[in-house]
Amino acid sequence: MHELSIAYDICRITEEHVGAGELASVLxxxxxxxxxxxxxxxxxxxxxxxxxxAPPFGQAVPKIERLDGDELRVxxxxxxxxxx
Amino acid sequence: MAVRRIDVREKVMARNNELAAxxxxxxxxxxxxxxxLVSSPGSGKTxxxxxxxxxxxxxxxxxxxTGDVQTQNDADRLAARTDRLVQAVVTGGACHMDARQIxxxxxxxxxxxxxxxxxxxxxxxxxxxxWDLGEDAKVVIFSVTEGEDKPLKYPKMFxxxxxxxxxxxxxxxxxxxDMDRAVACAREVNPNLRFFHxxxxxxxxxxxxxxxxxxxxxxxQGAMG
Numbered sequence: 597m598h599e600l601s602i603a604y605d606i607c608r609i610t611e612e613h614v615g616a617g618e619l620a621s622v623l624x625x626x627x628x629x630x631x632x633x634x635x636x637x638x639x640x641x642x643x644x645x646x647x648x649x650a651p652p653f654g655q656a657v658p659k660i661e662r663l664d665g666d667e668l669r670v671x672x673x674x675x676x677x678x679x680x
Numbered sequence: 681m682a683v684r685r686i687d688v689r690e691k692v693m694a695r696n697n698e699l700a701a702x703x704x705x706x707x708x709x710x711x712x713x714x715x716x717l718v719s720s721p722g723s724g725k726t727x728x729x730x731x732x733x734x735x736x737x738x739x740x741x742x743x744x745x746t747g748d749v750q751t752q753n754d755a756d757r758l759a760a761r762t763d764r765l766v767q768a769v770v771t772g773g774a775c776h777m778d779a780r781q782i783x784x785x786x787x788x789x790x791x792x793x794x795x796x797x798x799x800x801x802x803x804x805x806x807x808x809x810x811w812d813l814g815e816d817a818k819v820v821i822f823s824v825t826e827g828e829d830k831p832l833k834y835p836k837m838f839x840x841x842x843x844x845x846x847x848x849x850x851x852x853x854x855x856x857x858d859m860d861r862a863v864a865c866a867r868e869v870n871p872n873l874r875f876f877h878x879x880x881x882x883x884x885x886x887x888x889x890x891x892x893x894x895x896x897x898x899x900x901q902g903a904m905g
Contacts, residue, residue: 597775598807605692613688623683627692634810634836670688677684 599635602668603643607653609670620654624674627658630665637662696811699779703814706786707797713896714797716815718837720830721803723823724847726754727880728889729800733761735890740897741793745769745785746800747777754800765789776807779814795897805834817842824848824855828862831869838869843876845889850879 610625625648629637637660644658661671691697707714717725729744736742745767746754755768767785769777782799789797799815801808820841822830825848831838838844844866846859859877866873876892878885 597804598810601774602692605695608695609688609690609692613686613690626688632836634806667691668693669691672688673686675684675686677682679682 599639600643602635603640603647606644606658606670607647610656610673613673614675616652618675619652619656621676621678622648622653622656622673623676624657624659624672626661626671626673628661628663628667628669628671630663630667632664632666633668634666635668693810693812696779699783700812700814703779703782703786704816706783706791707814707816710791710794711898712791712794712797714799714815714817715843715896716799716801716808716813716818717821718801718805718808718818718841719803719821719823720805720826720834723803723821723826724880725800725803725821726757728821728845728847728878729758729798730761731880731883731886732798732890732893733758735886736893737762737764739899740894741795742798743767743789743794743796744798744800745777745782747771747781747802749773749775749802758800764794771802775802775804776811777801777813778811782813795899796893805830805837809836809840819843819845821845821847822862822866824851824857824859824862828858829865831862831866835869838866838873841870841873843892844873845876845878847878847880849877849884850882 606627614622629635641658641660648656648658719725743764744758747769748754749771752768755766759766767788769781799813818841820837876889878889
């Protein structure tokens with residue numbers, strides 16, 4: 597039920613690590629979600645796709661790894677670094 | 681196109697948990713115990729608190745933070761029972777309360793003049809289990825108009841709670857509710873739960889709840905009259 601607020605938190609954490617001006621260069625956000633984390637994982641993925649695919653993000657996609665337990669964390673962010 | 685990977689490894693709930701720790705620290709500094717009341721909608725959280733404020737209000741200085749998706753009706757009901765501040769949090773659609781809301785509410789409460797803090801969470805047996813509010817304990821309230829197997833259906837909330845109030849026991853003569861089975865289901869999920877059997881309407885069973893709160897608030901049985 598609260599997947600959207602969790603998705604916003606994931607975007608906030610992404611911004612803290614990448615910088616507000618660089619969000620358009622984010623390509624992928626890695627998230628680990630436990631099956632007992634109290635989340636509907638498909639719904640979380642849907643929310644993340646909607647948020648990461650729109651400004652201030654550009655083309656980012658979520659990469660969700662399902663785990664046992666109740667873990668819920670952002671594991672990595674991939675960005676296009678501008679070099680050829 | 682070169683791709684750079686930034687290691688993050690940050691728990692999504694970390695920010696909330698930091699704020700919950702801050703709340704816990706502020707309350708501990710004032711030696712104020714705190715209870716987070718959680719339940720499905722309509723189990724009687726507000727009625728339980730109304731009776732509690734009536735019964736103990738002259739002995740225990742209680743502060744209440746209520747959470748509702750819309751309206752501050754519960755806060756208004758409770759404010760009618762106490763001269764003390766009742767803080768209303770309207771979550772505006774959110775299915776839970778978070779630690780930031782509690783921290784902000786505590787800013788408005790005179791902690792030096794408070795013995796006990798209640799949070800009346802949003803009526804929802806799922807989502808509030810995921811948010812630590814900085815409380816000492818969760819109290820799950822479960823009424824006899826609900827199914828006996830509710831603890832098995834919503835185990836996380838019952839696992840995380842230390843206390844279980846089974847409310848509306850005045851209705852037992854009219855319902856096929858099997859109390860033994862309800863308690864067994866709850867114990868199956870959490871063997872350490874302490875139970876209270878209450879009717880916030882008639883007052884039946886409320887004395888044990890009041891004694892518990894008085895002891896928690898450091899007032900002790902002797903002062904309970």
